[in-house]
């Protein structure tokens with residue numbers, strides 16, 4: 001039988017023929033890529049990716065995820081490139097494979113103590129598409145299953161890493177069956193003697209317990225039959241590692257923990273759960289202190305169920321879990337439940353940061369309990385800290401930085417002295433510019449000189465307060481003999497092709513007067529000491545605040561959606577969140593570069609004439625459809641619960657992504673929803689808003705504007 005056969009049977013049970021062919025092609029591709037290579041166990045290497053794909057097929061994941069699982073070691077272990085996978089399959093399969101490859105590169109071995117939490121966060125943040133993490137976890141499960149062929153010390157290390165890093169991630173994502181298996185295997189590797197003793201004891205006890213479990217199941221079924229409730233009643237085996245944990249926690253013996261019998265009752269709908277609960281409390285004596293309603297209050301990983309502990313006539317304790325089929329699916333598969341059935345092939349170029357679109361598409365199909373999955377999404381988003389990145393020192397220490405941080409920020413985060421002395425950096429062992437943006441998972445090495453020499457132009461790109469303040473502090477202490485030539489250098493750089501001698505004296509005098517300075521040297525001093533931005537002064541000196549020449553534009557190599565800002569640190573104001581197409585103006589400040597606002601933003605209007613702080617800017621029409629922007633909407637709607645699923649469905653169909661949401665209840669069943677979306681431009685947003693307005697329960701939709709804004713003084 002072919003290595004592929006089991007997987008083939010499994011995918012054929014839930015995927016369309018063309019999807020199965022797609023996967024079979026991935027199998028053949030991986031087969032020839034790994035041909036001739038064997039695992040430590042002596043088996044052909046291809047058995048590993050196939051086993052990983054089988055684990056994911058059991059979870060009924062989509063064709064792209066299964067194909068990527070088959071290809072997951074191809075980039076790392078063979079000559080095949082991202083591009084080749086993208087050409088042979090599609091870019092999202094290639095992205096998934098590349099994502100797994102990146103996770104594999106994170107080195108856990110030389111990390112510092114107590115960094116496990118940060119590593120977990122970093123790994124989740126790195127797998128922007130959750131399917132990457134699902135593949136990684138399945139990969140870990142198979143590696144744990146085949147751990148026996150490795151040396152003892154290696155086994156121990158991998159088992160510890162599994163406990164510290166991977167089982168908590170599986171737990172967090174609600175992947176209980178993966179978590180249970182990883183725990184069991186890691187426990188077996190760490191403590192094999194105890195594992196075998198326990199396993200023996202469990203199978204012995206199982207024999208003795210069988211009849212008792214069956215009789216309880218019968219009693220429960222009979223009781224529910226009486227009132228015509230359709231239910232599946234299952235006598236539940238306790239997982240080996242959780243028994244061990246219980247024994248350790250309570251310091252008790254094996255037979256004490258085995259005294260507890262566990263059952264699960266699965267019913268059709270939510271209301272029936274509570275009816276069943278009532279019947280059970282009628283049938284046996286409840287121990288109320290153990291009652292938990294995780295339906296009303298789901299666990300953070302979105303698990304839902306009723307838990308109750310009862311005493312039977314014979315005085316034996318039984319634990320019962322009551323839930324619906326949907327809840328059972330989430331309990332087993334957690335986040336993966338959302339990829340089980342995929343929407344029709346999406347051909348939108350925009351990939352969601354968290355594949356929220358699929359998420360909500362799946363969600364809207366199960367009409368009950370939308371709020372529950374939203375809670376999970378919310379929690380994970382918070383955990384991810386969308387605005388931070390996690391990078392590593394060469395020693396494996398994790399440094400948390402804001403998004404857009406650069407090697408200079410990293411250097412200052414290590415120590416002010418390192419920041420002052422840094423002259424260059426390597427990122428993942430490759431030379432990088434000091435202004436390059438860092439990404440989660442990268443390892444950064446800072447190269448320093450003996451002498452400190454922070455530069456004022458660093459202020460154009462640094463992202464942390466620490467770096468900004470340290471640089472300015474240093475520059476402030478420098479004598480004019482340093483700052484004036486430095487200011488001249490920076491100004492020349494910013495003037496680009498225009499020579500200082502070509503500047504009209506009138507313009508120079510005006511700029512000096514606007515800033516209340518004595519003379520030109522004082523202006524250079526302000527620039528050299530980081531108080532004024534060279535790029536802004538250069539534009540004002542040229543007298544053409546918003547025009548850039550053709551040749552200047554060509555020289556700029558970094559793309560920007562705003563004309564003429566290619567080498568400047570640029571950000572979009574959080575108060576008004578401008579979109580391409582909105583009329584805009586930029587506020588300038590040293591160390592923050594340009595902050596783009598909507599012209600009518602109340603934080604800006606009235607101040608536009610302060611020429612030292614504001615410059616007119618314009619969107620570059622060539623990049624109108626190039627990037628995603630976040631935008632805030634406020635929606636009021638009635639009948640919130642049924643409406644949310646429809647709302648998300650509409651948003652997903654308009655190719656926008658929900659990044660965040662918050663609902664507030666108003667009187668009369670009216671809800672106010674604050675939503676953060678990603679869209680590509682103003683036209684796209686108005687299309688989304690039009691679609692939302694069409695919903696019958698939506699009362700109003702508007703772009704929201706946050707009021708809080710503190711003007712920075714310089």
Ligand code: MN
Nearest residue numbers: 048072073139
């Ligand atoms: Mn692997």
